[in-house]
Amino acid sequence: MRLxxxxxxxxxxxxxxxxxxxxxxxxxxxTVFALDLAASIEQAPEVAGVSxxxxxxxxxxxxxxxxxxxxxxGVPLRVAVNCAGVGTAGRVLSKKGPHDxxxxxxxxxxxxIGTFNVLRLAAEAIAATEPxxxxxxxxxxxxxxxxxxxxxIGQAAxxxxxxxxxxxxxxxxxxxxxxxxxxxxxxxxxxxxxxxAGVAEEFRAKLAEGVPFPQRLGRPEEYAQLxxxxxxxxxxxxxxxxxxxxxxxxxx
Numbered sequence: 001m002r003l004x005x006x007x008x009x010x011x012x013x014x015x016x017x018x019x020x021x022x023x024x025x026x027x028x029x030x031t032v033f034a035l036d037l038a039a040s041i042e043q044a045p046e047v048a049g050v051s052x053x054x055x056x057x058x059x060x061x062x063x064x065x066x067x068x069x070x071x072x073x074g075v076p077l078r079v080a081v082n083c084a085g086v087g088t089a090g091r092v093l094s095k096k097g098p099h100d101x102x103x104x105x106x107x108x109x110x111x112x113i114g115t116f117n118v119l120r121l122a123a124e125a126i127a128a129t130e131p132x133x134x135x136x137x138x139x140x141x142x143x144x145x146x147x148x149x150x151x152x153i154g155q156a157a158x159x160x161x162x163x164x165x166x167x168x169x170x171x172x173x174x175x176x177x178x179x180x181x182x183x184x185x186x187x188x189x190x191x192x193x194x195x196x197a198g199v200a201e202e203f204r205a206k207l208a209e210g211v212p213f214p215q216r217l218g219r220p221e222e223y224a225q226l227x228x229x230x231x232x233x234x235x236x237x238x239x240x241x242x243x244x245x246x247x248x249x250x251x252x
Contacts, residue, residue: 001078001136001231004029007070008079011035011057011118014044016193017143018083020220021227022050028228030079033070035063035118057084057114060121067121076129078138080122081227082115085143085161087195089154104157111161112168115142119172119183127179137180139231142169144187146242150249162187166240173238182237184230189244191218211245218243 008025012018013034022034026049035055036044044052053066071077088107090099119140126138144165151159165185173183190196190207196217208216226243230236 006078007031007073010081012084014040017223020224024224071125080140082142107157112164135180139182142185153252170238185240187242189247
């Protein structure tokens with residue numbers, strides 16, 4: 001699908017996976033609306049073709065407003081990429097007691113419900129556009145994680161949320177097929193994003209050693225490259241693509 005003269009939404013678009021994807025889509029000619037929390041947008045770089053919209057993906061009214069702005073950009077809204085997410089660590093049961101239920105609920109709310117919130121509202125706007133060749137109208141790409149398949153110790157909340165995104169992929173693709181909207185999910189491995197900024201270099205090297213090949217951390221730009229490739233490939237739909245260097249996570 002051609003990106004020139006289209007509008008795109010990218011959540012978590014101020015940095016990391018979302019920031020790289022927003023820049024890549026803008027470079028391909030899309031008018032990009034990067035949704036993120038206000039505090040994150042304050043630190044975001046200026047990127048030609050990218051407009052930042054302060055948005056909490058779990059807030060219905062805020063997402064609806066952002067989608068409307070994207071849909072009224074003067075070019076059809078055809079793409080939404082969900083990169084917004086949070087990661088926490090906590091065992092189901094530890095010396096401190098059972099896992100904090102509010103924390104578990106928050107991770108599910110942002111990573112899974114937030115993804116679905118953007119998916120459903122963006123799909124409504126994309127479905128209202130004029131169809132292209134083969135009746136296609138657009139594509140939504142969600143972000144899971146290899147933790148969806150091999151959640152480690154302490155990842156009960158995170159793995160649950162990302163497994164939900166994986167499980168959402170096929171039924172969403174089937175639901176939206178009648179509107180010409182494809183749905184895909186990327187499941188990254190260990191990517192060098194701001195979430196790893198505070199990790200010691202020695203530990204980062206240890207993480208990289210666990211990747212079969214290439215033996216390094218992934219790069220946000222590689223996620224963006226994959227997202228653009230999935231958008232380009234009109235026959236890919238309802239699929240989860242791992243981007244992990246053949247990594248399979250150990251228990252810890």
